[in-house]
Amino acid sequence: xxxxxxxxxxxxxxxxxxxxxxxxxxxxxxxxxxxxxxxxxxxxxxxxxxxxxxxxxxxxxxxxxxxxxxxxxxxxxxxxxxxxxxxxxxxxxxxxxxxxxxxxxxxxxxxxxxxxxxxxxxxxxxxxxxxxxxxxxxxxxxxxxxxxxxxxxxxxxxxxxxxxxxxxxxxxxxxxxxxxxxxxxxxxxxxxxxxxxxxxxxxxxxxxxxxxxxxxxxxxxxxxxxxxxxxxxxxxxxxxxxxxxxxxxxxxx
Ligand SMILES: O=C[C@H](O)[C@H](O)[C@H](O)COP(=O)(O)O
Numbered sequence: 001x002x003x004x005x006x007x008x009x010x011x012x013x014x015x016x017x018x019x020x021x022x023x024x025x026x027x028x029x030x031x032x033x034x035x036x037x038x039x040x041x042x043x044x045x046x047x048x049x050x051x052x053x054x055x056x057x058x059x060x061x062x063x064x065x066x067x068x069x070x071x072x073x074x075x076x077x078x079x080x081x082x083x084x085x086x087x088x089x090x091x092x093x094x095x096x097x098x099x100x101x102x103x104x105x106x107x108x109x110x111x112x113x114x115x116x117x118x119x120x121x122x123x124x125x126x127x128x129x130x131x132x133x134x135x136x137x138x139x140x141x142x143x144x145x146x147x148x149x150x151x152x153x154x155x156x157x158x159x160x161x162x163x164x165x166x167x168x169x170x171x172x173x174x175x176x177x178x179x180x181x182x183x184x185x186x187x188x189x190x191x192x193x194x195x196x197x198x199x200x201x202x203x204x205x206x207x208x209x210x211x212x213x214x215x216x217x218x219x220x221x222x223x224x225x226x227x228x229x230x231x232x233x234x235x236x237x238x239x240x241x242x243x244x245x246x247x248x249x250x251x252x253x
Pocket of ligand 1: 107122126
């Protein structure tokens with residue numbers, strides 16, 4: 001029994017602390033970004049994912065403590081719910097087509113701050129909102145900070161497609177660039193994952209030896225009929241904050 005307890009402790013205690021440090025590294029990055037970029041009486045984009053939850057947490061604190069007004073434009077169903085449940089002002093691109101900044105997460109960033117986004121299924125609205133922002137600010141933990149894409153994030157580049165086109169798009173991407181393309185399946189429902197926009201998602205496992213010109217790859221992918229948007233964000237980021245396990249933050253621009 002004692003041996004079993006020791007064994008369980010050896011397995012679960014390190015896992016518990018690494019999960020905690022990952023969460024706290026997301027929080028420090030998000031808090032710093034919100035403190036440095038959100039100005040009173042502006043409209044901002046609210047990204048999606050688990051790190052943005054901490055950005056909204058900080059935003060709410062600032063709105064209450066400083067009694068400021070910030071109009072929040074969501075990038076997903078999740079972001080919309082976060083804004084509403086935190087009592088923030090919900091807006092949209094009709095009312096605010098020009099945003100001061102957008103604060104969002106990322107699945108991976110390379111040395112040039114080219115991003116892979118869409119691991120959580122949200123990329124189309126994120127890219128539209130980011131394109132309306134003067135500054136796209138990325139908040140992430142240290143596991144997203146890479147030199148090359150694919151170094152740490154192994155699930156591939158998400159690509160949102162019109163449902164009827166998923167097979168031809170898959171074949172064209174594999175033919176043009178190599179690697180393999182998979183239709184993302186739902187976890188809690190039978191069948192494919194359906195985006196907030198009613199589309200399907202493909203995940204492209206690109207060849208790892210490719211020294212890629214991601215701007216060109218992104219342009220070529222977007223030219224394929226049936227592709228709605230890609231999870232490659234090229235030359236869009238103003239600044240990225242990567243939280244570290246020790247509570248510090250690496251900043252890159
Ligand atoms: O589809 C999801 C979005 O692109 C997220 O911003 C991205 O997946 C990062 O999410 P997280 O902060 O949970 O790692």
